[in-house]
Amino acid sequence: MKKLLSIVLLLGPVAVASACTTNTVIAPSPDAGPTTMTEDPTTPPDDSMAAPDAAPSCDCPSTCQSTTEKDKKAVCHPQTPAPKTVSTGTVGNFEITGFEYWQWVKGDHVYDNGASVAWGYSGEGEPQANPPVLPTPQSKACMAEANKVLNDILKNDVPPELEAFRAKTGVNAFWQWNNDMTGTDPGVEVPAEYQSLWLYDKRLIKWMSHTNRDGTCRLPTKADLVKFAKGCIKSFPNCYNSDFK
Numbered sequence: 001m002k003k004l005l006s007i008v009l010l011l012g013p014v015a016v017a018s019a020c021t022t023n024t025v026i027a028p029s030p031d032a033g034p035t036t037m038t039e040d041p042t043t044p045p046d047d048s049m050a051a052p053d054a055a056p057s058c059d060c061p062s063t064c065q066s067t068t069e070k071d072k073k074a075v076c077h078p079q080t081p082a083p084k085t086v087s088t089g090t091v092g093n094f095e096i097t098g099f100e101y102w103q104w105v106k107g108d109h110v111y112d113n114g115a116s117v118a119w120g121y122s123g124e125g126e127p128q129a130n131p132p133v134l135p136t137p138q139s140k141a142c143m144a145e146a147n148k149v150l151n152d153i154l155k156n157d158v159p160p161e162l163e164a165f166r167a168k169t170g171v172n173a174f175w176q177w178n179n180d181m182t183g184t185d186p187g188v189e190v191p192a193e194y195q196s197l198w199l200y201d202k203r204l205i206k207w208m209s210h211t212n213r214d215g216t217c218r219l220p221t222k223a224d225l226v227k228f229a230k231g232c233i234k235s236f237p238n239c240y241n242s243d244f245k
Contacts, residue, residue, distance in 0.1 A: 016180070057111040060145040062219055068214045075216035077117040086121055091154040093166060097204070098125060099143060101135040104190060105183040141179035142217035146209035150174060153222050167230040169236055175204040180211045188204035192242040197228040199239035 033047065059065035063074035087121060087194055088096045101118035102110050116195035119125030135143065153159075166172045179190045191212070197220060198206050205228065210218035224241060231244030 011236060046243060049160060061149055061219060063191045073218055075218055078145045078217045080141050082144045083142040086144050087151050093172055094154050096139040097173050097175050100138050101180050103180045104188055136182045137184050138215045139178045139211040142209050142211045143178045145217055146176060146219050148209055149219055151174045159226045160227045161229040162188055165233045168233055171203055173204050174207045176207045178209045178211055181213045182211060193240045196241035197224050199232055
């Protein structure tokens, strides 16, 4: 590994592009002069080091460009099976509350006055249909990943824009929603306003995740949350990220 680092430093700046990100990382040359190799050239290579062009796994929350969606949005592979429980409740100045899954295979009747929605993380919530509507394994796994992202933001990296929005409007609760496209016919799409964050009933920020037909997952991000807070503080209570620049 030392040998490879010495060669990189001699060659100067190197652009490293990941298959699972649009970012390019630049490895700068050292401020000092060229570095010479000091390791014995007969030393066997370090087999523990991954090939420099090996593609990351794109496991959530890392993302890669979709190969199946026409808009090529960033997607990830969720942990499967989904964990049995996820974290909700009070997190700092905010609350993480309930769950709902919209299963778009049902087409125009995807909501059906709430009777066709899976409520609760595992489908245990209300109102209960008969027979109960349960989340698919793929959508539950995506929901769990979205819950991880939200918990991480609220515990470790609350955007000042979100805090300003909460202070002005009093809105501090998140409700998690997953659009489940599992089994949905090609051509059926979720309306734009339901594909990203929006505000319900002046009190709940809908934290939107999206399960694609191939089981990959689209997660909401901190950038989505900043966009929502900046837009909604001006347009409250009519707040859809799809309307904000």
